[in-house]
Amino acid sequence: MATIKDIAQLAGVSLATVSRVINQTGNVSPALREQVLAAMETLNYQPNAPARSLRRRETRLIGLLIPQLNHPFFGTLAYAIERFLFAEGFRILVCSAEEDADREVEYTQLLTRQRVDGAIVAPTGLALDWAKYFVHANIPIVLIDRNLPDIAASRVMVDNWQGGYQGAMHLVELGHRRVGLISVSRHSQAIRERLQGAMQALHEHNVAYEVYEPSVETLQQYDLGFQAALKLLSQQPRPSAIFALTDVAAIGVMHAAVSQGLAVPSQLSVIGFDGIELGAYLIPALTTVAQPIEQLGYKAAEVLLRRVGRVQAEHEHIVLPTQLIVRASTSMPLLAE
Amino acid sequence: MATIKDIAQLAGVSLATVSRVINQTGNVSPALREQVLAAMETLNYQPNAPARSLRRRETRLIGLLIPQLNHPFFGTLAYAIERFLFAEGFRILVCSAEEDADREVEYTQLLTRQRVDGAIVAPTGLALDWAKYFVHANIPIVLIDRNLPDIAASRVMVDNWQGGYQGAMHLVELGHRRVGLISVSRHSQAIRERLQGAMQALHEHNVAYEVYEPSVETLQQYDLGFQAALKLLSQQPRPSAIFALTDVAAIGVMHAAVSQGLAVPSQLSVIGFDGIELGAYLIPALTTVAQPIEQLGYKAAEVLLRRVGRVQAEHEHIVLPTQLIVRASTSMPLLAE
DNA sequence: TACGCTGCAGAAAACGTTTACAAACTTTTT
DNA sequence: AAAAAGTTTGTAAACGTTTTCTGCAGCGTA
Numbered sequence: 142m143a144t145i146k147d148i149a150q151l152a153g154v155s156l157a158t159v160s161r162v163i164n165q166t167g168n169v170s171p172a173l174r175e176q177v178l179a180a181m182e183t184l185n186y187q188p189n190a191p192a193r194s195l196r197r198r199e200t201r202l203i204g205l206l207i208p209q210l211n212h213p214f215f216g217t218l219a220y221a222i223e224r225f226l227f228a229e230g231f232r233i234l235v236c237s238a239e240e241d242a243d244r245e246v247e248y249t250q251l252l253t254r255q256r257v258d259g260a261i262v263a264p265t266g267l268a269l270d271w272a273k274y275f276v277h278a279n280i281p282i283v284l285i286d287r288n289l290p291d292i293a294a295s296r297v298m299v300d301n302w303q304g305g306y307q308g309a310m311h312l313v314e315l316g317h318r319r320v321g322l323i324s325v326s327r328h329s330q331a332i333r334e335r336l337q338g339a340m341q342a343l344h345e346h347n348v349a350y351e352v353y354e355p356s357v358e359t360l361q362q363y364d365l366g367f368q369a370a371l372k373l374l375s376q377q378p379r380p381s382a383i384f385a386l387t388d389v390a391a392i393g394v395m396h397a398a399v400s401q402g403l404a405v406p407s408q409l410s411v412i413g414f415d416g417i418e419l420g421a422y423l424i425p426a427l428t429t430v431a432q433p434i435e436q437l438g439y440k441a442a443e444v445l446l447r448r449v450g451r452v453q454a455e456h457e458h459i460v461l462p463t464q465l466i467v468r469a470s471t472s473m474p475l476l477a478e
Numbered sequence: 479m480a481t482i483k484d485i486a487q488l489a490g491v492s493l494a495t496v497s498r499v500i501n502q503t504g505n506v507s508p509a510l511r512e513q514v515l516a517a518m519e520t521l522n523y524q525p526n527a528p529a530r531s532l533r534r535r536e537t538r539l540i541g542l543l544i545p546q547l548n549h550p551f552f553g554t555l556a557y558a559i560e561r562f563l564f565a566e567g568f569r570i571l572v573c574s575a576e577e578d579a580d581r582e583v584e585y586t587q588l589l590t591r592q593r594v595d596g597a598i599v600a601p602t603g604l605a606l607d608w609a610k611y612f613v614h615a616n617i618p619i620v621l622i623d624r625n626l627p628d629i630a631a632s633r634v635m636v637d638n639w640q641g642g643y644q645g646a647m648h649l650v651e652l653g654h655r656r657v658g659l660i661s662v663s664r665h666s667q668a669i670r671e672r673l674q675g676a677m678q679a680l681h682e683h684n685v686a687y688e689v690y691e692p693s694v695e696t697l698q699q700y701d702l703g704f705q706a707a708l709k710l711l712s713q714q715p716r717p718s719a720i721f722a723l724t725d726v727a728a729i730g731v732m733h734a735a736v737s738q739g740l741a742v743p744s745q746l747s748v749i750g751f752d753g754i755e756l757g758a759y760l761i762p763a764l765t766t767v768a769q770p771i772e773q774l775g776y777k778a779a780e781v782l783l784r785r786v787g788r789v790q791a792e793h794e795h796i797v798l799p800t801q802l803i804v805r806a807s808t809s810m811p812l813l814a815e
Numbered sequence: 816t817a818c819g820c821t822g823c824a825g826a827a828a829a830c831g832t833t834t835a836c837a838a839a840c841t842t843t844t845t
Numbered sequence: 846a847a848a849a850a851g852t853t854t855g856t857a858a859a860c861g862t863t864t865t866c867t868g869c870a871g872c873g874t875a
Contacts, residue, residue: 142615144861155825160863167864168822185614190592191537193859194528195830210782211557213550220548223574232588235572237560251569255527277522363759396759405761422700422733424742424761492855497833504834505853529831532860719842 143184152180163188179441194256203231203251203445204260206245206271210237212389213417214434215263218285221438222261231258231447240358242268253278259449261441264289265358267330281448285441287331295448295457297441299432301331303462305338305386308412308430311465312382313346315395317410321373321380323366323390326354330395335386335414335430351376360386366393374401374409381474382410388417388429395423406472416466425469433461480521489517493763500525531593540782541589541597542570543608545577549698549726551771552600552756555622558775559598560764566783568595577695579605590615596786598778601626602695604667605607618785622778624668632785632794634778636769638668641800642675642723645749645767648802649719650683654747658710658717660703660727663691672723672751672767688713692694697723703730711738719747725754725766732760732807753803762806770798 148159154173161167162177169177179376180186194200203226208214215237223233234257242265249271252260260275263286272292275282283295312320320343324336336352343350353369360366366385366469370393373380383409385391391413405411405425416431443455486496491510497503499514517523531537540563545551550689552574560570571594573585579602585610589597597612600623609629612619622631649657658679661673674691680687690706697703703722707730710717722728728750735746742748742762750757753768781794 145863156862157827157864158823161824164863168824170823173824187587187591187611187615189532189861191528191531192830193863195526195532195832196862196864198830200528209557210547210560211550211554213548213553216550216553217548219572220546221576223547223572224576227573232571232573232592234569235556235560236569237557239561250524252858255569274524275840278524363755367759392756392759395761396763399761404691418700419756422704422729424732424736426733444522444523447862482833483831493832494834494855494857495853498854501833507853510854526831529860530833532830532862533832533834535860 142189143186144189145186147184148177148186151184152176177231197376199258200256201231202255202257202259203233203442204236204248204255204262205233206236206238206248206252206260206262207351208238208240208263208265208359210235213419214361214388214415217417217434218263218438221435222442225439225442226446229442231446238265240265242266242270245271246274247366249274253280253333259283259445261285261445263287266327281445283441283445283448285437287329288334289330293456295444295459296460297437297444297457298331298461299437299463300460301463302338302341304414304430304432305335305340307338307463307465308335308384308414309339309342311412311428311467311471312384312410313342313348315382315410315471317347317382317474319350319378319380319382320350321370321383322352323360323369323373323383323385323394324352324354325358325365326356326358327358329358329360332360332386335357339384339386351380353370361389363389363393363396366390367397368393370394370397371401372408374398374403380409382412384412384414386414388413388415388420388427391427391429391470392423395425395427397460406470408475410471410474412471416464420466421468428471429466429469432466433464436461479526480523481526485514485517485523487565489513506593516759524719535597537593538568539592539594540568540570540779541573541585541592541594541599543545543573543575543582543585543589543597543599545575545600545602545696545699547574550756551698551752551769552578554754554771555600555775558772560781562776566779568783575602577602579603579607581687582608583611586611590617596620596782598622598782600624603664610750610792616668618782620778620782620785622774624666625671626667630793632781632796634774634781634794634796635668635798636774636799638671638800639675639678641751641767641769642672643679644675644800644802645672645721645751646676646679646685648749648765648804648808649721649747650685652719652747654717654719654811655685656715656717656719657685657687658707658720659687659689660697660706660710660720660722660731661689661691662695662702663693664695666695666697669697669723676721676723698726700726700730700733700765703727704734705730707731707734708738711735711740717746719749720810721749721751723750723751723793725750725757725764728764728766728807729760732764743807745746745812747808747811750796752805757803758805760807765805765808766797766803768801768803770801
């Protein structure tokens with residue numbers, strides 16, 4: 142590939158001049174500028190980013206460390222972030238840690254080696270092993286979706302506790318007296334907070350509830366909701382509503398209900414959490430506690446960019462509200478028992 | 479951040495020796511190796527990837543250029559590719575071109591500047607503007623999901639025509655005599671091939687069909703299927719089955735049917751295309767022509783890696799089979815008219 | 816005429832690696 | 846014991862940029 146040197150030679154100028162033309166920095170006479178531009182054109186010149194990064198000590202690369210790319214929530218999140226950063230002249234390096242702390246560390250090392258200018262991370266669990274690499278490399282990070290208490294970083298997230306409370310209250314208000322809750326027992330701070338909020342609401346209103354929390358790393362699996370619902374529905378008396386702390390799990394729940402011959406919502410109300418686009422197109426359409434997913438992404442990117450380059454900037458802690466979206470998968474319980 | 483120089487100083491050896499230890503190349507005595515390793519440890523050394531890329535003339539970065547990250551098909555595809563490449567020591571730079579030819583070009587430039595070792599691209603349309611950048615930079619690419627005739631590259635895809643034929647035949651065999659087809663009129667070679675295959679099957683068996691193809695760039699939108707179905711269902715006589723050339727569109731179709739008071743599948747059969755995981759969890763579960771999405775991703779990555787570094791390697795053209803998955807959204811049509 | 820500006824361009828150093836080459840030892844072979 | 850071969854280490858050049866510094870015109874002012 143052509144280098145700046147080739148251009149200089151062809152245009153009959155020095156390296157410095159070419160560089161000045163490329164970066165529109167310093168003064169260069171119109172005549173020479175034209176020559177250089179022409180030379181770039183004929184040689185199909187594209188600047189060498191690694192060389193530039195080396196010299197400038199910035200890469201314009203942002204690391205995005207998330208658990209999974211292939212599920213709606215993280216997919217839209219990644220997409221939103223990507224769009225925002227692209228517009229600002231940054232590219233993203235995507236890493237899906239698969240809810241595995243080891244991979245998380247491995248990826249973090251990769252990102253620091255790559256000298257990314259910053260990183261947006263949705264931590265897998267409570268493990269903090271990865272964080273020290275960023276700290277040491279002095280790479281600013283923002284935490285998204287999941288809160289981690291002991292780490293000096295900006296945060297952008299939703300009030301999960303409140304969301305859980307909100308979702309449960311919807312069921313309470315509909316008159317449900319026996320509710321199933323689907324969570325996960327390991328990691329995922331966010332989901333546990335939702336659970337706390339939901340339990341609080343149910344407790345306050347004397348509604349019986351049963352929590353099912355399989356010991357897995359992620360609730361973003363259809364089948365998990367399916368299996369969990371099967372368990373909950375086999376109880377006597379069975380719950381008249383299930384609150385799955387993830388939309389994806391809620392979809393599994395609806396499927397399980399139908400497979401057991403229970404109609405949604407008449408025999409079983411189902412409510413999810415996340416607000417993925419798909420929810421509106423399910424049959425019945427899914428009632429859910431929606432997060433402003435795209436906004437979450439934009440905000441995170443924005444907050445991060447405010448910190449890259451500047452050392453002194455304060456850590457920001459942004460909390461966005463959840464919104465209850467009532468659709469067709471919840472209704473009043475049948476009176477009969 | 480610590481550099482190789484700092485390590486050398488601390489360990490009391492030369493730069494070359496440190497480099498040899500890091501890369502496990504050449505011979506270095508056990509004693510010195512230990513010292514170097516210790517120094518790296520205490521300084522928290524992480525090699526500078528841009529510098530290394532500059533010198534080695536390889537980045538171990540692969541560009542992934544796809545239309546959208548936020549929809550199930552491309553999400554799983556990206557995820558599969560990412561996993562495969564990670565295991566081989568490559569990272570991916572994700573670019574979602576949003577079905578926009580300009581952005582596609584812009585992204586391609588970015589990738590060549592970044593000196594990626596290769597790229598996997600699902601082209602937006604028939605425009606080839608982007609291709610020349612890769613060619614000029616001598617960056618190997620593999621085309622995925624979408625075929626582009628006039629371009630020298632490896633390809634990994636599914637036999638879309640055959641898949642379309644297969645899906646339509648399913649409806650024919652069930653006894654449908656009037657079928658609606660949902661496609662898109664612009665771009666997307668793959669989807670047009672599916673349409674051709676489906677029309678051929680219907681034609682061969684004298685089944686009446688109506689094609690609805692909105693003039694948009696992507697069929698990966700729930701609402702598109704919804705709107706299209708509304709149009710098709712307003713016809714008299716109305717079709718007893720709809721074949722949506724994308725699962726996402728099919729979901730929109732099912733929703734539209736219900737909103738019109740039509741039961742799926744008894745009053746309207748719906749079949750999709752893609753085989754996204756979600757399909758199995760819909761109510762009713764979606765019949766679809768499935769692509770081996772993950773395999774598509776693995777294969778593409780594998781084929782690409784065979785070409786990076788080596789100049790002479792042949793272009794490969796891999797076609798994977800589609801598979802009809804019959805679930806609950808299709809059935810025989812009602813006899814009454 | 817002498818002086819200091821200003822605008823423009825080039826030389827050269829630097830960024831952090833890898834690697835070809837050479838030098839200094841060791842070991843083996845004759 | 847000398848020569849040959851091998852092992853271990855260091856020096857320095859190179860990768861493609863950006864940027865500091867310096868120099869040279871040309872110009873206005875005193």
